[in-house]
Every structure is written in C-alpha cells, then in structure tokens.
Amino acid sequence: MTQNHHDCCAHHAHHHELVISSLRVHYRKTLALDHISFATSCGNRVALVGPNGAGKSTLLKAIAGLVPRSGGSILWRGSPVKRWSREFAYLPQREEVDWSFPITVRGLVEMGRYPQTGLWGKFREEDATAVDKALADLNLESLQHRQIRELSGGQQQRAFLARALAQEAHVLLLDEPFTGLDRNASRQLGDLLGKLAHEGRLVIASHHDLATAPQLFDEALLLSTQPIAFGPAAEALSEENLDRAFGQICDLQDRAPTVVANASL
Amino acid sequence: MDLLSNPFYQRALAAALLIGFANGFFSGFVVLRRNALSVSALSHTMLPGITLGILMTGALTQASAFLGALFAALMVGLGSVAVARGNRVAQGTALAVIYTSAFAAGVAILPRLDTRQELEHWLFGDITAVGNSDLWVAFAIGSFTLLVANLLMRPLLLTLFEPNVAAAQGVPVRTMQYFLFALLVLSLVASLQAVGCVLSVGMLVAPAATVSLLTDKTHALFWGGGAVGALGAAAGVFLSSSLGMAPGPVIVMLLGILFLLAWIFSPRYGAIALHRR
Numbered sequence: 001m002t003q004n005h006h007d008c009c010a011h012h013a014h015h016h017e018l019v020i021s022s023l024r025v026h027y028r029k030t031l032a033l034d035h036i037s038f039a040t041s042c043g044n045r046v047a048l049v050g051p052n053g054a055g056k057s058t059l060l061k062a063i064a065g066l067v068p069r070s071g072g073s074i075l076w077r078g079s080p081v082k083r084w085s086r087e088f089a090y091l092p093q094r095e096e097v098d099w100s101f102p103i104t105v106r107g108l109v110e111m112g113r114y115p116q117t118g119l120w121g122k123f124r125e126e127d128a129t130a131v132d133k134a135l136a137d138l139n140l141e142s143l144q145h146r147q148i149r150e151l152s153g154g155q156q157q158r159a160f161l162a163r164a165l166a167q168e169a170h171v172l173l174l175d176e177p178f179t180g181l182d183r184n185a186s187r188q189l190g191d192l193l194g195k196l197a198h199e200g201r202l203v204i205a206s207h208h209d210l211a212t213a214p215q216l217f218d219e220a221l222l223l224s225t226q227p228i229a230f231g232p233a234a235e236a237l238s239e240e241n242l243d244r245a246f247g248q249i250c251d252l253q254d255r256a257p258t259v260v261a262n263a264s265l
Numbered sequence: 266m267d268l269l270s271n272p273f274y275q276r277a278l279a280a281a282l283l284i285g286f287a288n289g290f291f292s293g294f295v296v297l298r299r300n301a302l303s304v305s306a307l308s309h310t311m312l313p314g315i316t317l318g319i320l321m322t323g324a325l326t327q328a329s330a331f332l333g334a335l336f337a338a339l340m341v342g343l344g345s346v347a348v349a350r351g352n353r354v355a356q357g358t359a360l361a362v363i364y365t366s367a368f369a370a371g372v373a374i375l376p377r378l379d380t381r382q383e384l385e386h387w388l389f390g391d392i393t394a395v396g397n398s399d400l401w402v403a404f405a406i407g408s409f410t411l412l413v414a415n416l417l418m419r420p421l422l423l424t425l426f427e428p429n430v431a432a433a434q435g436v437p438v439r440t441m442q443y444f445l446f447a448l449l450v451l452s453l454v455a456s457l458q459a460v461g462c463v464l465s466v467g468m469l470v471a472p473a474a475t476v477s478l479l480t481d482k483t484h485a486l487f488w489g490g491g492a493v494g495a496l497g498a499a500a501g502v503f504l505s506s507s508l509g510m511a512p513g514p515v516i517v518m519l520l521g522i523l524f525l526l527a528w529i530f531s532p533r534y535g536a537i538a539l540h541r542r
Contacts, residue, residue, distance in 0.1 A: 064433040090433035101297065101426050102481045111423050114434045120416050147481040160430075167434065 016042035016077055018171060018202060023072035025055070025062050031225060032058045036072065038221055038230045042170060045193055045203040047217035047233060049210065051246050054224045056206035057093075060173045063204070064090035076171070086115035089164030091174045094156060099149040105159050106144040109134055112166030134165035138192070154185030158192070172196065174205035178212070190216045213237055268506060273393050277512065280395045280403055281498035284456045285516075287407030288465070289472035289494020291414065291452045293487035294445055296473040297425045302357070303342075304469055306364040308453050310337045311462040312387055313371030319378050331454045338450050341367055390461035390513045392502060399458050406455040410448050414487075421445060422483060459498075460513040467517035468494060471524050478527040478534045497523060 023036040033055045040046050048056040061067045063074060065084030074081040076088075089112075112134065113127045135141050138158045143151065148159060157177055164172050177193075178186050193216070197203050207213050213220060213233055220236040222228040228245045229236040268274050295304050311334045318333020319325050344363050349356035375384055386394075395403075414421065423431035424441040432438045449469075456465040473490035480489065501516030508515060529536050 061429070064429075066429050066432050084433055084435055086435060088433060090430055092427060092429050096429070097427055098299070102477060102483050102486055103426065104481065107483060108426075111426070111430075112434075114419065114423055114431070114436060117419065119420055163430075173433075 016170065016200070016202070017075070019075040020063070021073050021075075023059070023062060023074070024070050025058055025067055026070045027058075027067075032067075033062065033223075034226050036221075036223065036227055038227065040202065040204075040219060042200050042202045043197055044219055045197045045205070045217045047205060047207040047213045047220040048223065049207055049213060049220055049237060049245075050223045050228075054245070056223070057175050059221075059223070060090065060175055060204065060206060063171075064088055064173050066090065085171075086167070087170040089167050089169035089172055091157075091160045091164065091172065091177065093175045094153060094180060096175075097156075097160075099156070101148065103148055104145050105140055105148060105151065105162075106131065106135065108148055108159050109140075109144075109162045109166050112163035115167060130168070131166050134162040137165055138162045152185065153181050154188055157181070157185075157189055161192070161196070169201075171202045171204065174203070176206050176208065178205075178207065178209065178216070186212075210237060210242065268503075274502070274506075276395050276397070276400055277392045277502050278499055279400055280392055280459050281502045281512070281516065282495045283400070283403050283407050284459050285468065285472075285498030286491040286495035287403075287410055288452055288456055288468040289497075290411060290487050290491035291448065292469050292471065292473035292490045292494065293476075294414070294421065294425065295449070295470050296477050296486065296490075297422075297483075298445070301466075301470045301474075303360060304449065305466045306341065306360050307338050307449065308462045308466045308469075309364050309368045310334070310341045311453055311457060311465075312375070313337050313367040315387070315457075316371045316374050316378065320374070330457070331451065334454050335447070335450050337367060338446075342446070386461065387457070388461045388463045389511065390457065390459045390464060392459040392512045392516075395458055403455050403458070406451055410452055410455075413444075414448065417441070417444070418487075460516060464513050464517045467520055468498070471517070471520035472497065475520070475524045475527045478524075478531040493520070493523060 017039060018041065019039040021037045023033060024031070025033040036055075036059060048059055050056055058067060062069050065081070065088070076085055081088075109131050110123070110127070113123065113130060116127060116130075117123055135144050138161055140155070140158060140162055143155060148156065151159060161172070177189060181189060190212075193203050193205070197218070205217070207217065214237060217233045219231065220233040221230045222236050222241050222245050224245045229238075229241040269278075295301055314334035314337025315325070315330045316333070317337060318329035318331075321333070322329040341360070341363050345356050345360035348354055348359035348363070372384065375387070420431070420436045420441050421444075423434070423436050424438050424445075428438045428442075452469060453462065453465055456468055460468060472494040473486050475493055476486050476489035480486065497520045498516045501519045502512045504519065505512040505515040527535070532538055
C-alpha cells in the first residue's frame with residue numbers, strides 16, 4: 001500500500017458503500033426526485049446525467065443534506081445519514097460562488113476544517129497540517145496566498161477540492177465541475193478526479209456532456225426525476241437509454257431550427 | 266483645546282469612537298453580504314418601528330426601541346420575501362414599496378406622540394446630546410456585538426462565503442443568517458442616538474467598503490473597518506465644531522470622502538491602478 005493511499009480504500013470497498021433507496025424530494029408542490037435508488041462504493045466516479053430539470057443538482061443537494069428529503073433513506077458505511085455527514089463534501093457550480101470575496105486560497109481551504117474545529121474551537125497544529133497537505137496534494141502551494149479571483153477556472157475547482165480534502169471528506173459531491181473549463185483544464189480535472197477515486201474516495205458529479213461521460217466516469221445514473229438507468233457509464237448511457245431520457249426534449253430542439261429555416265427561405 | 270474639557274464634547278467623542286468602531290467592524294459583514302441597500306431599507310424601518318414601540322409601551326426606552334425596531338424590520342423583511350414569492354414582483358421592488366410606506370407611516374405618527382424629540386433628531390441623530398446612560402448603552406451593545414461576532418466569526422464567514430458548502434459541512438446556516446440580522450438591528454439601534462436612522466447606514470457600510478479596496482484579507486476588513494469607523498467618527502466630531510455643522514452629517518461625509526479616496530488611489534483596485542493596467 002502506498003503512503004498516500006487514502007484510508008477509505010478501494011480494496012475493502014464493501015465497508016464503504018453508499019446506498020440510496022427510494023429517495024424522494026419535493027420543491028413545494030413539485031416532485032423533483034422520485035424513486036431514486038442506487039448503490040455504489042468508494043473508488044468510483046459516478047456521473048449524474050439527464051436533461052435540464054431532471055434533478056441532477058437536487059440529487060447532489062439531497063445527498064449533501066441541503067434540501068430536505070420527503071422520503072427514502074441514505075446509508076453510508078452501513079449507518080443512516082440523517083441530515084448531513086462530515087464525510088460528505090459539496091462543491092457548488094463555479095458560477096454560484098462569489099469569487100470577489102476577500103479570501104485567499106489558503107483561507108478557502110482552511111474553511112474545510114470546520115467540522116473538526118466546530119463553532120468556535122481553536123485552529124490547531126493538526127488543522128494547519130491538514131490544510132498544508134490538501135494544498136500540496138492539489139498542487140496549490142505556490143498559489144495559496146492568491147486571492148481566489150486570480151485563479152483560472154481549473155484552479156478554482158481545485159481550490160474547492162482542496163477544501164474538501166482538508167475536511168477529510170470521503171464522498172465528493174460536485175455540481176457540473178467540467179462546465180466552463182477549456183480542454184486542458186478539463187483533462188487535468190478528469191485526471192485529478194480519477195486519482196482521488198483511486199485513492200479510495202467516492203466522486204459523484206452532475207455532468208451534461210454525454211460524449212465525455214464514459215471516459216470521465218466509471219458509473220452513471222441516468223435520470224429524469226425518476227431513475228432511468230444505473231450501471232457502468234457506457235452501458236447506462238446507451239443510445240436506447242438516452243432516447244428514453246432525452247426523447248421529448250431532442251424532439252423539441254429538432255423542431256425549433258426547422259421553423260427558422262423555413263422562415264429564411 | 267478647551268473643547269476637550271467640555272463634558273458634551275467628551276461624551277460626543279467617546280460615543281463617536283465607540284459607535285464608530287462597533288459599526289465599522291460590523292460593516293465588514295454588510296459588505297460581505299453584498300446587500301448594503303437592504304441595510305438602508307432596514308434603517309428606515311427603525312423609525313416606524315420605534316414609533317410603534319412607543320405606541321405599545323407608552324414610553325421610549327432602549328428596550329422598547331429595540332423591540333419595536335426588530336419587529337418592524339422583521340415585518341418589512343419578511344413581507345418583501347412573501348410578496349416576491351409570487352414571482353411577479355422582484356424582492357427589491359417589494360422591499361422599496363413596503364419600507365417607504367412604513368417610513369411614511371412613522372413620519373406621520375411621530376408628531377402625535379408625546380415625546381420631546383424632533384423628527385430631525387431621529388433621522389440624523391445628535392451626538393452632542395448623548396448622556397452618560399446613552400454612552401453605557403452604546404458601550405454595552407458595542408461590546409456585545411463585537412464579542413459575539415468574534416466568537417462566531419468562523420461559521421458566520423463560512424455562511425457568508427458560500428451557504429450551501431457551509432450547510433453541507435454542518436454549519437447552522439439559517440441560525441447564522443438570523444443572528445446576523447439581529448446583530449444588524451442591534452447595531453442600528455445603538456447608533457440611532459448619535460447619527461440617526463438615515464445616516465447610520467453610512468457608518469454600517471462605508472468603513473469596510475473603504476477597506477475592501479485596500480486589502481484581500483478577511484480579518485483586515487473587520488478590524489480595519491472598525492479603525493476607519495472610529496477615526497472617521499472622531500474626526501467628524503472635531504471638524505463639525507470648526508465647520509459649524511452638525512456632527513452626524515460631517516461624520517458620514519468624511520467616511521464618504523475616505524471611500525472615494527480609496528476608490529481612486531488604492532494601489533490594487535483603485536481607479537488609477539485599473540486605468541494604468
């Protein structure tokens with residue numbers, strides 16, 4: 001076993017299972033998620049795929065405990081997650097973050113230690129060590145005193161990942177992490193997520209690019225309020241399944257340009 | 266300087282330093298929350314709130330003022346959220362309609378109450394009229410706000426930066442947001458005597474806004490804001506006597522000028538620096 005191997009390891013994955021059964025979420029009167037069930041374990045990268053409004057972000061938020069569930073259960077390592085778990089970290093979409101907030105990269109990563117320090121506990125030596133390690137793991141040491149707005153998109157994504165590592169999170173919940181990244185940054189982030197999963201973490205991310213999903217993720221959950229398919233990424237995202245998920249919407253998109261084309265004739 | 270031996274001036278100066286520091290410190294939260302305009306709305310609701318407090322209890326005390334102000338602020342704040350739920354009216358629009366109406370009601374009712382203070386006093390304050398008991402109240406509220414804000418600085422900052430990430434880490438985000446709101450109302454009530462409900466907005470926004478142009482360090486925003494607020498307020502009291510103007514407006518104008526200077530000359534984010542880049 002290598003030194004930097006995370007303690008939540010793929011080789012005893014059966015201890016580190018995330019089991020979601022018949023999860024249901026309502027937004028006021030609208031049903032946002034229904035009958036969501038799947039089981040996965042540490043070491044995997046899971047893509048959440050589906051049309052707009054399918055509930056990808058809602059599912060991430062429900063697992064992170066940010067939206068209340070109206071039914072179903074979440075089991076992590078055999079015990080039920082009531083509201084939130086300190087082993088889960090949520091990473092928002094980049095556009096939801098106020099990047100002009102006066103905080104350095106290091107300050108952002110230090111925020112990850114909240115579950116350990118609590119409301120007003122002291123920031124101790126071991127907290128600083130964990131922050132140093134997280135910064136080093138994600139190659140952010142040289143950038144740690146920069147204001148967060150001065151980072152590139154890929155670096156900003158890495159800063160939030162470092163915050164999750166400082167928290168010692170095992171499950172990383174990412175909302176559209178690849179959106180807005182250029183090709184190189186995308187590839188780097190893909191490699192990084194692969195490394196984090198290999199070290200034994202569970203990566204769950206919403207993803208809208210159907211073409212890249214099978215390379216970037218091990219498993220995929222295709223959903224449209226209800227689950228449509230779950231399994232190895234390439235199988236779950238088969239042509240047939242995608243048609244079932246995107247069917248109506250593709251239809252609409254196909255129709256719109258036809259009207260324009262007719263008008264210009 | 267025979268001004269300094271005058272007890273009115275001594276008290277005015279002490280009040281300026283105290284309130285200036287406490288509000289300047291708190292302005293850090295206002296700037297980070299990015300909704301300075303709703304603080305302005307909130308401060309205007311102080312007036313009808315306090316009128317209401319006097320109506321209900323029959324007397325003006327700090328407690329009745331605070332409860333009335335808190336009640337009015339809650340009604341206006343929650344009312345605007347409720348109206349905006351329908352999606353037809355934006356929350357800012359709803360807030361503007363409701364707070365101006367509430368403010369107008371306060372202005373209309375105030376002269377009918379049996380208080381000695383004038384409307385102008387409520388709007389712009391009178392720092393030279395603070396008594397010893399007012400000073401103690403300002404000191405108590407200021408210390409309380411500072412103490413609590415510092416104790417809860419970590420969860421408050423996590424909440425302000427990204428509430429979703431914070432909530433996923435177990436930060437009681439909702440509680441923190443209510444807490445910040447209550448502290449804000451408390452700060453507004455504390456500064457009422459000195460600068461009134463209209464000018465208090467300046468003291469609760471300008472100091473940290475100035476500092477935010479000069480630093481990227483979160484903590485500097487609070488302590489620097491406190492320093493700017495205290496010095497600005499004290500300098501305002503001094504200047505006002507030689508200018509022959511009321512201290513409240515001079516304090517706020519001074520803070521405005523400091524902000525303008527920072528905006529022009531800040532080495533990193535100033536207008537000149539941005540133009541040269």
